[in-house]
Amino acid sequence: MQKTALAATACLVLAACGAPEGPSNKTDGPVPAKPDGTVTLNILDVAGDLQLTQGMIDDFVARNKDQIDRVTYAKATAPELVGKIKAQQAANRVDIDLVLTGVDGLAAGIEQSLWTPLLPAYASRLPGMNDYLPGAATMQKLAGDFGVTVTYYPSGPLIEYLPAQVADPPKTVQDLLAYAKANPGAVQYARPSNSGPGRTFLMGLPYLLGDSDPTDPINGWSKTWAYLAELNKYVTLYPSSTSETMKNLANGSAKIIATTTGWDINPRVLGTVPKEAQVGTLRGFHWVTDAHYAVVPRGVPVDKQAAVLNLLAHILTPEQQAKAYDQGYFYPGPALKDVPLSMAPPESQQALAEYGRPEYEQLIAGNPLEVPLDAKALVAAFDRWDREIGGAKVKK
Secondary structure (H helix, E strand, O other), rough: OOOOHHHHHHHHHHHHOOOOOOOOOOOOOOOOOOOOOEEEEEEOOOOOHHHHHHHHHHHHHHHHOEEEEEEEEEEEOOOHHHHHHHHHHOOOOOOOOOEEEEEEHHHHHHHHEEEEEOOOOHHHHHHHHHHHHHHHHHHHHOOOOOEEEEEEEEOOEEEEEOOOOOOOOOOHHHHHHHHHHHOOOEEEOOOOOOOOOHHHHHHHHOOOHHHOOOOOOOOOHHHHHHHHHHHHHOOOOOOOOOOHHHHHHHHHHOOEEEHHHHHHHHHHOOOOOOOOOEOOOOOOOOOOEEEEEEEOOOOOOOOHHHHHHHHHHHHHHHHHHHHHHHOOOOEEEEOOOOOOHOOHHHHHHHHHHHHHOHHHHHHHHHOEEOOOHHHHHHHHHHHHHHHHHHHHHOOO
């Protein structure tokens, strides 16, 4: 952010008087231990992460009135993220101080050089990162220097259905294709670039189909792209969000949808999907893990960066991480080791006792865990899917 001559003069006067008024607007240089004055943090969520972390954030704000006077929250879709941030950076007016994103927004921002590097420079101020679960630690590697993992789950891919509608659910990917062919429009997954289950289904297929290189969507997914093209013949639309697939499952316009552990549990807790809905796995599946990240756009003042770092240190404590169990939205949710469900709030324990699935523990332990595609590969996969598979059928 450029400083006008007037602003520069004011800074000199304030420095001479030894009476700084409020936080600095500097956007580069070392980040102080705390902001010089209280700041307002504007947080944008493009992953639904606030369902897990807003309680953690609000707790930090309540305990640290000397750093943050208030927080504003906004939500957007992952595909909207890059345009919003780039426009603000081009205008030298960055109003979004912290973004909570999934792998999709993280990857797109890394590709476009939108994020401020926080690591390794400030790793020592985030000691909770040393206590990540193995899967969360692996997910952190995808963020490079730019993001901090705040929540984690094994994800999927899973399929979900109502037993009254699907008496004999598919057991293999070929079964799923045969079901779709016999029941046009009955199989749905949301646009991968804006859906955790859609993205996980896309990335899980190379393992299910035995593709040559599951980490290379351009040169190693010949079986996957062929399968998706064939399946596309029997898919009438691709919802633009996961929540739409859940509503369609509930109203019967979809019979089988792609899902994940969290998207299975939470909509049943909320009543969006009937409690009796069931999930299934496809033979030979590998978990494709998922995480939510905190990233800071380039152009955020260092005083706000200081508040963000302290907030993230707070989020990465066992006490706060236990809140990530929520009502199963990102099941299990915590990114840290040694955060059992018994530490979670009573309402989380009650929801998971009623709507959780005991078989998940064995499924998580008994099937391989794979990391998602890296940033460049993920963007390439989304682009190819939009161009060659389902872009023309995405429900706006």
